[in-house]
Amino acid sequence: MPELPEVEVVRAGLQAHVAGRVIARVEVLHPRAIRRHALGPEDFTARLAGARVEAARRRGKYLWLELSDKEAVLAHLGMSGQMLVQPEGAPDEKHLRVRVRFADGGPELRFVDQRTFGGLALADLTGEDLLPAPIAHIGRDPMDPAFDPAAAVRALRSRRTELKRALLDQTLVSGVGNIYADEALWRAKLHWSRPTEKLTNAQGRAVLEAATEVMAEALKAGGTSFDALYVNVNGQSGYFDRSLNVYGRQDRPCGRCGTAIRREPFMNRSSYFCPRCQRRGRT
DNA sequence: ATGGTGACCTGGAGGC
């Protein structure tokens, strides 16, 4: 599942292989892939023709291709989205949703997405940071040079909910998904359902530092795994699997204390944690 | 305003 590190790998690939190129023609093969573009496929394709890609940028799990005139193609990979750079004429992928051809006749960009949770949209860039308008409300991610850890801790503690819910709330801190939330909580020795009002400053700081650390390690592990034709990760948690300490490891021993990792239902999905290292209880 | 729930979507896994 693409969380921040995976999306950053994709962004770097797009920067290397797409930035500086002029779009010739865009083809939408599945309307759901651009459902967040309110004006529809015709508007989307018409306005992109002739546009130049200035850069590939990212905040949290969102990435965007910056165009001239303060516009951008905003992308979210959802659960299964991929950005592929393929030679023109290469066989279409089964779940190819959008094709972008370039004026230079070089490799084309393909948005492939089996489960169609992801999508593309054309958006205006707004504010000092030139963020796409639809995501102007999300928080900075921990990789952002301007990320303010103290402010992020305050934001987490201002909520009245379970710690993991707060970690997954992209308006507080962006980029953290289910996998890295569980990993960060394990590293910080905090239980996923700890009430945020009982979270101390030190604990808040610890879990954010852990999240930053684990995502940086994952990024490092993934930074070598794409080449010119495949600007992506594999859609699973992929190359970083081996380094996960709790996620998906139900009944296997905790790497710290040997206790069996437990899985609990959480928001129609799962939370994995060590019942010994990560106590629910009091501070 | 805030917090919590279910829908969206497809394919792989596992039960019978």
Add this chain to the structure above:
DNA sequence: TGCCTCCAGGTCACCA
């Protein structure tokens, strides 16, 4: 073999 159910989970519409 084949049918069925469950599961994965990021985001958003919707509800209280």
